[in-house]
Amino acid sequence: CVKETAVLRRGKFLIFNMLTPKREGAPEELKLVAHYRMTGVLLVTPPGYEELKHTHIVFKLRDDNGTEKELRYVDQRQFGGIWAITTGAEFRATGIGQLGAEATDDTLDGEYLKSHLAKRKSAIKTGLLDQSVIAGLGNIYTDEVLYRCGIVPTRACNSLTDDEWQALANEIPKMMEFMIEKNRISEEAYLAGKGTDYRNTPFLQVYNHAGEECPKCGSKLERAVIAGRSSVYCPECQE
Numbered sequence: 001c002v003k004e005t006a007v008l009r010r011g012k013f014l015i016f017n018m019l020t021p022k023r024e025g026a027p028e029e030l031k032l033v034a035h036y037r038m039t040g041v042l043l044v045t046p047p048g049y050e051e052l053k054h055t056h057i058v059f060k061l062r063d064d065n066g067t068e069k070e071l072r073y074v075d076q077r078q079f080g081g082i083w084a085i086t087t088g089a090e091f092r093a094t095g096i097g098q099l100g101a102e103a104t105d106d107t108l109d110g111e112y113l114k115s116h117l118a119k120r121k122s123a124i125k126t127g128l129l130d131q132s133v134i135a136g137l138g139n140i141y142t143d144e145v146l147y148r149c150g151i152v153p154t155r156a157c158n159s160l161t162d163d164e165w166q167a168l169a170n171e172i173p174k175m176m177e178f179m180i181e182k183n184r185i186s187e188e189a190y191l192a193g194k195g196t197d198y199r200n201t202p203f204l205q206v207y208n209h210a211g212e213e214c215p216k217c218g219s220k221l222e223r224a225v226i227a228g229r230s231s232v233y234c235p236e237c238q239e
Helices: 110-117 124-129 139-149 162-182 187-192
Strands: 003-010 013-021 027-035 040-045 055-062 068-075 081-086 222-226 229-233
Touching (some): 027 040, 040 187, 110 162, 124 139, 139 229
Antiparallel strands (some): 003 013, 013 027
16 A cells, blocks of 8 residues: 655646555655656546546556545556656656756846847747746747747747746746646546546637737747647748
C-alpha cells in the first residue's frame, strides 16, 4: 500500500509525493511523475467505470474513509509518460532538473528573459518555448502572449528591445493566471468530457484563428510554421 502525501507541479510535470513501506517496515519516499505531452490525460473514475481506449495504466485508490476510486492514464499517441522513481532521481530521470523559471515566478522579469535569450538568432517563438528558459509555457499561450505584446513570432530574439523583454515578462504570468482560472473544471466534468473539455478556446484571440479577422485591427490573421510548430499572428499589429 502506497500513501500519497502531496501533489505538486513543475512546468508541465505533475509530481505525486508518495510513502511506501520498505521490507523492514520503515517508509520510503517515492515520486510518481507524469507528463501528458500532446494527448495524455489522468482521469479519476469510480471502480468499474468503462475503460477508455488507449488506457495504459490504472492505479487503485482508497481514501482515509475507505472510498475507492481509480486513477487512469490515457494517452492516444503515447508521447507522454509516467515515472515511478525514488525521491531525488526525478531531476535526472525526467528532465525536471533542466527546467527554467516557472511562468509565474517572481524571478521571471525582463532581465531574466534578456539574459537567457537576447544573444540568440532564432525566432522569439522558439525561445519562449524553450523549457530550460520558461517552464510550462506552451505553443498556444506563446502565440497569445506575443499577440498581446505586439511582437511577431518570427522576430529574432537578438532584435528585441529592453522594453519588449519587459513587456513579455509582464504578460506571461498574466496570461497563465488568466487561463488557469478559465480552465478550472470539476473532477466530474473533466471525466464526463473524457479529459478533452478545455475552456480556454473562447478566450484565444489568435491561436487557431488563422484566416479570421484580427480582434484589434480587422486584418486577416496569418499562419506560419516555426521550428515545426504552428503559429498565428497579425501582420499589422505585430512587428
